[in-house]
Amino acid sequence: MNAEGKRLAHIVKRTHKRLRRKYKEERDEQTIWTEHITREEELQCYSNSMVTLATQHWPSQQVMSQVDWCYQAVCQYYQGDRLSQANEKEARKMSHLNLSPLYTSPQRPSTILQVLDVGSCYNPFSNYPDWCVTAIDLYPANKSVKKGDFLNITITEPHNKHLYYIDPENISTVTPEDGEKKMGSEFENVKKMGIGFEDEKKMGSGFEDGKKMGGGFEDGKKMGGGFEDGEKMEYKIVENSVIPTEPNIRSVLPTKQNIASEIPTKTEQPSVLPTKTEQPSELPTTTEGPSVLPTKTEQPSELPTTIEGPSVLPTKTEQPSELPTCQEIRTLPGSFYDVVIFSLLLEYLPSPSQRLACCRNAYRVLKPGGILALITPDSKHQNANAHVYKLWRLSLSYLGFSRVKYQKCAHFHGLVFRKALCFEACLHDAARLMQDVKGVQVKGKFARIDYDKVKYEMYIPQDFNEDESDSEKE
């Protein structure tokens, strides 16, 4: 990479490092994040650098870009054999464990794919004609990207009546009694499920002693999904309903803007408001979609009858010099997307629990059988950080994801996880994976990993670098 490319890469990595350093020093992720997202100048500088770096400096040195990798992986899943293979594999697993699916097997979508690109920056996936991309970023580099913080997004109820929703966050933080008080009749549908583990320890009702389960971090924050192998637990399946938890309450405090956000009802009109200059683009295949609020500078003129289709990729010569007039997104529909993409997103987030909170939100917006494509930078040898990515698989199993694909490319790892049809089967996987990772003798920097936190946290190799000479690609 030439000197200009290195300078831009330095600007991008400088932000990541500053946030991680601050988190290491202060440990107060909420305050750090709330303060960070108001640093307009730094966000703008990052955004400008990132788009130029990615569009003008990386392509020349890459065999396959992260964008191409994601696209191919998604095509393999939806157009190739991967979807039916994953369905079959899961069916076999359920039959072996004598479990039933919560969702019916997804079929290949006959319409275009609904794709959510989180941390999109410049909307690199916008020119794939068979994708309808919702691109969001803290600081969009062009108008086709909506401004939004995925850590602070409100996720609305699934529109499809046949969808069940498990909220892993509520596994350990709501007692049935609390639930009844909070949710009323929705909790009438709660089913109790016990899970037999290979070691024959049973995970049954966790409320016998009247205490809330799991959860406690050293700092006293409540955590979701806390259950040890063989520990007793209970989770809830609420038919037709998302349990409306405050989004990421333990990782990021809601901003004032969030409080103002509205959850659209089923009868509401399509929820994207165009800017004055914008014309609704292509005809959608559905009227559902993310709810977008105009920024202060925009005045919504009239309600469109369509949601926005893919928009135009900026040309290589484009230099976004200032924040474009972009729309702001505060709510996203639950169980709506076929694909969620986190391309080089997780490294931006300073705390391991914020990274997992993002994955939890991805789970909530994905359709059953939908996939989360993760790209994480690493130019080192495949095995150098392999242990960390094993832990990703484990953390994501606890959320209800199963792995579909993994590949180490020259400068990144590419991973695809699917929102599994059977949550319990994922917990079985998690128990097995936990035994595997604990059984491995890890030396060096990864030896200090606390496996009890892997259910709530997602590490990246840079978390363990004392000197922050990180492995991100130059």
Ligand SMILES: C[S@@+](CC[C@H](N)C(=O)[O-])C[C@H]1O[C@@H](n2cnc3c(N)ncnc32)[C@H](O)[C@@H]1O
């Ligand atoms: C390294 S860039 C990746 C850009 C693009 N996805 C790519 O692959 O080239 C990371 C982006 O994530 C965005 N981001 C970080 N945290 C975010 C959040 N909580 N919500 C939305 N965007 C976020 C940043 O603003 C930044 O533009």
